[in-house]
Amino acid sequence: MNTRVSAMLKITIPLLAAAFWIQGANARQATISDEPLSDRRVAYTMHVKLDPDSKTVSGTQRLTWRNPDSVPVDELQFHLYLNAFKNENSTFMKESGGQHRGFSAGVQDSWGGVDIMRMQIAADPVADVSPTLPPETGLDLLDRIRFIHPDDDNELDQTVMAVSLPYSVQPGESITLDFDFESRLPEIFSRTGWKTGESGNPFFMVAQWFPKIAVYEIPGQRYVPEDAQKGRWNAHQFHENSEFYADFGTYDVTISVPESYVLGATGLLESEEITDGIRTVRYIADDVHDFAWTASPDFLVYTDQWEHVALRLLIQPAHQAQAQRHFDAAKVALEYYAEWVGEYPYTTLTLVDGIGGANGMEYPTLITCGTIYRLPKWIRALEIVTIHEFGHQYFYGLLASNEFEEAWLDEGVNSYIETRLVDAEYGPGSVIDFAGFQLTDTDAQRIAYTKNSPSRGALFTNSWEYPFGDYNKASYVKPATVLHTLERYLGWETMREFLKTYYDTWRFRHPTTRDLQDVAEAVSEQDLDWFFDQYVYGTATFDYKIYSLSTRRIDTVDEDDASAMYESHVTIERTGDGVFPQILRATFRDGSEEIRQWSGEETWIEMVFRSDEPLVEAFIDPENRILLDTNRLNNRRILQVDADSSLARTAQLRLISFIQQLLVVFSGIF
Amino acid sequence: MSFSRSPRNSYGLFRQGISTATRRPRLVGLLYGVNLVAGFMVTIPIYLALNSATATTGFSSELATQFDITLWADVMEDALPTLAGLFSQRFWIFPVVFLWKAIASIGIISTLYSRGLQSFWQGVGEYSGRAIVLALAFLVPVAALGVGIAISVFILSAIWPGEVGEFWIFVVFIPVSLVIGLSVLDLMHDYARMELVIGTNTVGKSMLSGVLWPLRHFNSIGLYAGWFVIALILLAIPTMIDVRTGGLWGVFILQQLFLFARAGVTVAWFGSEIDLYDTALTAELPAIARVEAEPGFAEENQL
Ligand SMILES: [Zn+2]
Numbered sequence: 015m016n017t018r019v020s021a022m023l024k025i026t027i028p029l030l031a032a033a034f035w036i037q038g039a040n041a042r043q044a045t046i047s048d049e050p051l052s053d054r055r056v057a058y059t060m061h062v063k064l065d066p067d068s069k070t071v072s073g074t075q076r077l078t079w080r081n082p083d084s085v086p087v088d089e090l091q092f093h094l095y096l097n098a099f100k101n102e103n104s105t106f107m108k109e110s111g112g113q114h115r116g117f118s119a120g121v122q123d124s125w126g127g128v129d130i131m132r133m134q135i136a137a138d139p140v141a142d143v144s145p146t147l148p149p150e151t152g153l154d155l156l157d158r159i160r161f162i163h164p165d166d167d168n169e170l171d172q173t174v175m176a177v178s179l180p181y182s183v184q185p186g187e188s189i190t191l192d193f194d195f196e197s198r199l200p201e202i203f204s205r206t207g208w209k210t211g212e213s214g215n216p217f218f219m220v221a222q223w224f225p226k227i228a229v230y231e232i233p234g235q236r237y238v239p240e241d242a243q244k245g246r247w248n249a250h251q252f253h254e255n256s257e258f259y260a261d262f263g264t265y266d267v268t269i270s271v272p273e274s275y276v277l278g279a280t281g282l283l284e285s286e287e288i289t290d291g292i293r294t295v296r297y298i299a300d301d302v303h304d305f306a307w308t309a310s311p312d313f314l315v316y317t318d319q320w321e322h323v324a325l326r327l328l329i330q331p332a333h334q335a336q337a338q339r340h341f342d343a344a345k346v347a348l349e350y351y352a353e354w355v356g357e358y359p360y361t362t363l364t365l366v367d368g369i370g371g372a373n374g375m376e377y378p379t380l381i382t383c384g385t386i387y388r389l390p391k392w393i394r395a396l397e398i399v400t401i402h403e404f405g406h407q408y409f410y411g412l413l414a415s416n417e418f419e420e421a422w423l424d425e426g427v428n429s430y431i432e433t434r435l436v437d438a439e440y441g442p443g444s445v446i447d448f449a450g451f452q453l454t455d456t457d458a459q460r461i462a463y464t465k466n467s468p469s470r471g472a473l474f475t476n477s478w479e480y481p482f483g484d485y486n487k488a489s490y491v492k493p494a495t496v497l498h499t500l501e502r503y504l505g506w507e508t509m510r511e512f513l514k515t516y517y518d519t520w521r522f523r524h525p526t527t528r529d530l531q532d533v534a535e536a537v538s539e540q541d542l543d544w545f546f547d548q549y550v551y552g553t554a555t556f557d558y559k560i561y562s563l564s565t566r567r568i569d570t571v572d573e574d575d576a577s578a579m580y581e582s583h584v585t586i587e588r589t590g591d592g593v594f595p596q597i598l599r600a601t602f603r604d605g606s607e608e609i610r611q612w613s614g615e616e617t618w619i620e621m622v623f624r625s626d627e628p629l630v631e632a633f634i635d636p637e638n639r640i641l642l643d644t645n646r647l648n649n650r651r652i653l654q655v656d657a658d659s660s661l662a663r664t665a666q667l668r669l670i671s672f673i674q675q676l677l678v679v680f681s682g683i684f
Numbered sequence: 685m686s687f688s689r690s691p692r693n694s695y696g697l698f699r700q701g702i703s704t705a706t707r708r709p710r711l712v713g714l715l716y717g718v719n720l721v722a723g724f725m726v727t728i729p730i731y732l733a734l735n736s737a738t739a740t741t742g743f744s745s746e747l748a749t750q751f752d753i754t755l756w757a758d759v760m761e762d763a764l765p766t767l768a769g770l771f772s773q774r775f776w777i778f779p780v781v782f783l784w785k786a787i788a789s790i791g792i793i794s795t796l797y798s799r800g801l802q803s804f805w806q807g808v809g810e811y812s813g814r815a816i817v818l819a820l821a822f823l824v825p826v827a828a829l830g831v832g833i834a835i836s837v838f839i840l841s842a843i844w845p846g847e848v849g850e851f852w853i854f855v856v857f858i859p860v861s862l863v864i865g866l867s868v869l870d871l872m873h874d875y876a877r878m879e880l881v882i883g884t885n886t887v888g889k890s891m892l893s894g895v896l897w898p899l900r901h902f903n904s905i906g907l908y909a910g911w912f913v914i915a916l917i918l919l920a921i922p923t924m925i926d927v928r929t930g931g932l933w934g935v936f937i938l939q940q941l942f943l944f945a946r947a948g949v950t951v952a953w954f955g956s957e958i959d960l961y962d963t964a965l966t967a968e969l970p971a972i973a974r975v976e977a978e979p980g981f982a983e984e985n986q987l
Pocket of ligand 1: 402403406425428
């Protein structure tokens with residue numbers, strides 16, 4: 015089972031059965047629905063060819079865009095993301111210093127970019143794209159192109175293009191444009207491009223690669239006021255720390271690559287043929303907002319099936335032994351997300367084991383995972399990245415919030431579910447479980463927030479506007495911790511209903527932070543402004559701690575309580591500007607307990623207990639529900655007389671033996 | 685008058701080593717005790733830092749039995765400044781261990797070879813200056829080994845690029861060649877010390893003779909490898925015994941028993957190497973010299 019062929023043979027029989035089932039039920043559709051699931055404001059048809067030598071993708075694109083506004087629109091805006099890699103002058107390169115996610119920009123011949131050679135209003139919008147359409151047909155728009163820079167004053171950035179139309183697109187009407195374009199792929203250092211693999215063959219991750227129309231937001235949509243005269247384009251430059259935002263529609267993409275190349279793409283493989291050494295494949299994808307593909311002669315292909323979803327894995331030969339781990343993780347993710355969030359409506363999911371900076375990324379129905387040779391089973395890096403990237407199918411893919419402006423709605427909500435899922439499936443030590451060292455995903459993300467300047471970086475921030483580089487913390491680990499705390503505050507059943515309702519209500523509609531809060535408030539039937547203002551819009555932090563604990567015998571019997579013989583005092587201090595309702599558990603010598611609740615608003619509070627037993631322990635948040643608390647150790651206090659050295663003693667004894675061993679080994683060296 | 689010391693087989697050498705160790709419990713105790721005291725000294729500040737961070741929190745016993753990274757992050761926030769300062773101050777331990785190894789080895793050799801006629805400390809007093817020079821001289825081949833491995837890695841990476849190559853180079857080749865290389869040097873160093881103490885040679889001659897020893901006497905390699913495996917097993921067992929598997933003190937004492945046994949192995953190891961050295965040297969000497977050397981052997985054989 016070492017080759018692509020035998021791997022495919024192995025799965026042929028179960029696949030045939032599955033294929034018949036899919037064909038019978040859905041006649042090979044890209045989604046499980048016969049009806050459009052989204053508003054489908056865009057439709058792309060492309061014919062493109064990959065030239066592995068020049069690292070370019072060139073061809074034609076026909077784009078139909080429907081004006082969703084109630085007024086005419088006379089300008090279109092486009093993202094040309096690859097122009098971020100055009101030269102050192104782009105906003106992306108200036109912000110990143112040529113570095114991204116641990117990878118560097120290449121030296122020569124490795125810059126990228128998109129060139130548009132032709133842009134015309136289609137002469138015959140009904141016909142399919144004709145690569146040989148004469149240039150004089152239709153109206154030429156090339157000289158109407160200008161580059162704009164909505165986010166900064168960098169006039170040299172060419173990642174957003176505006177085109178003024180010679181006539182207005184009327185409300186509800188469509189415009190069809192034909193493009194000839196060439197995309198020069200950079201050597202991968204930020205998700206997209208090419209990289210030479212182990213074998214010397216190239217690997218291509220073709221993403222953010224075509225002239226892509228921006229989102230036109232109509233009045234009432236997202237933050238455009240309901241009573242605005244007209245809608246507006248929402249386009250942002252490509253930044254070091256920003257991902258993407260686009261409108262839903264259909265893609266019909268025909269790609270030609272050399273015959274030896276294995277290809278994977280967003281959507282459903284419609285046809286495949288080989289002529290004169292060229293492999294031509296056609297993919298269709300419905301109700302998605304992007305289209306990405308990958309190609310390499312090195313990929314081994316494995317397939318599997320989960321309910322209505324055909325799984326396809328393209329894996330590097332060195333990682334072949336981990337093929338099943340990919341499928342297992344993907345199925346775990348499909349199962350939990352369906353149960354906790356909602357149905358995955360697409361019929362395909364392609365898992366790509368790419369190279370370097372291409373890995374750990376999400377595209378509609380296609381994710382890049384990433385692993386290393388002989389990754390031990392007790393390090394679940396592969397599982398976590400697969401589950402995380404799959405989760406994006408919901409928050410990036412189906413809900414499609416604006417990742418430029420509200421990255422946390424994608425990365426953060428997804429990280430919350432990822433941690434919850436990974437911990438539920440793999441238990442303690444879900445990330446690393448080795449020789450007694452257990453790293454659990456929720457805890458790992460919690461301390462990545464609480465121990466990393468927690469008061470810096472609000473969730474609700476434009477992704478390129480974190481002055482101290484807090485994008486990762488504020489978009490991933492902090493939101494995960496915020497939502498875990500919200501879950502424990504509302505209860506899991508309410509939280510789950512919130513997730514389902516949020517997904518049902520907002521899928522294909524680009525929800526905002528406000529929309530998410532509205533759903534949370536409606537489902538929980540409570541005002542959550544206090545929570546969102548502090549921990550989503552704001553940067554509030556808090557640490558509640560037991561400042562002092564004392565107990566003493568009292569001689570005079572309390573008037574109210576005849577049995578009281580001890581009076582105990584607990585002083586609680588709150589540091590930080592955040593407030594959270596709290597619970598204190600007081601434990602007495604005989605094991606009896608008393609719970610006290612308070613609003614958490616005071617900067618300090620003293621509690622007095624009178625009882626017939628001395629107080630021996632005070633414990634704030636004993637059930638560990640408030641993960642936002644930046645220090646848990648000081649939540650609990652015992653009497654000085656009960657001081658317990660067992661940790662220090664255990665650590666010391668273990669270390670003594672360890673140092674003795676170390677000395678023996680060290681003296682063996684010399 | 686017969687030669688009872690004919691060249692021994694491997695089993696004989698091991699048995700000789702073990703019987704030497706069992707006859708020198710105080711020497712074993714010294715080697716074990718020094719490491720125990722060192723471990724204890726180094727960990728006192730760690731004990732104090734952890735105790736002040738956790739003793740009155742109520743989390744102490746919970747943390748002692750199960751790992752909780754959230755709480756550890758809080759503990760470390762509290763104790764790390766103390767601990768970080770501590771570790772940077774403890775680097776003197778490495779030169780001290782280096783010197784101790786150098787002088788302890790010749791102490792062991794001199795007391796074992798003289799069958800206790802010369803004490804450990806007498807040997808140390810007599811030879812430690814030269815033993816330290818010898819140990820320093822052996823740092824040169826250790827450094828050369830490092831350079832050699834670095835060059836090999838450079839070449840291997842060029843002919844075997846990619847992550848599969850990386851795995852085999854970094855996870856397999858480097859550790860294995862380090863262990864083998866250092867062990868060979870350690871073996872040479874052992875016999876060089878014997879040349880120094882028993883053969884009463886100069887440092888330079890001892891080192892040369894030590895380096896050539898495994899080439900001249902192949903059985904020394906087998907003997908070393910045998911003890912190496914035994915030592916490895918004795919060291920691996922305390923690592924595998926985890927505090928969480930049983931009572932705190934019970935596990936500690938169990939670990940200490942193995943570490944004591946490991947100290948015994950050091951003595952036994954030297955014992956059988958001295959035996960091999962002696963035997964090999966005897967075989968090389970002319971008959972008349974053997975006769976002269978006889979009384980010593982006779983006494984040895986009575987033990
Ligand atoms: Zn992500």
